[in-house]
Amino acid sequence: MEHNRKRRMTKAQREWRPGTPKKRRSIKVTFASVVLTLEALVVLFATLAAFGLLRDTIPPALILSVGVVLAFALVASCAFLTKPYGIAIGWALQLLIIATGFIEPTMFLIGVLFALTWLYGIRTGRRLDAENVERDRQQAEWERANPEGGSEPGANL
Secondary structure, rough: HHHHHHHHOHHHHHHHHOOOOOOOHHHHHHHHHHHHHHHHHHHHHHHHHHHHHHHHOOHHHHHHHHHHHHHHHHHHHHHHHHOOOHHHHHHHHHHHHHHHHOOOOOOHHHHHHHHHHHHHHHHHHHHHHHHHHHHHHHHHHHHHHOOOOOOOOOOOO
């Protein structure tokens, strides 16, 4: 039983030891994942709309397969957001969604709005991640200067 529990643990869980600080998750990655996942849902609904509107001019199997593959690609790309090329994959998908406007013109507007949301999430996430790094640095510096764990800075204000 104990062996099965260890096998299901992640690498981070297996390597954790008491007193080990938990690594912060990137806000940029979180924001980007949310945008891509919401975009995948919108793509699925847009696929259904295109299926209803365009099935007489474009083969229904093509409409459905392209829509499902694009939605899957959006969700799957979340796994690469921590890699150096992850954001580039996201940008490529944004351009691809904008390009679907050539098939269904409403997707031009939806694609541009999601691309702007993507840009905002990436820029804001980077800024907040940088602020967290600075805050963590200051906290570590304060803890080194106050090993006895005195009151928090500014607590007496």
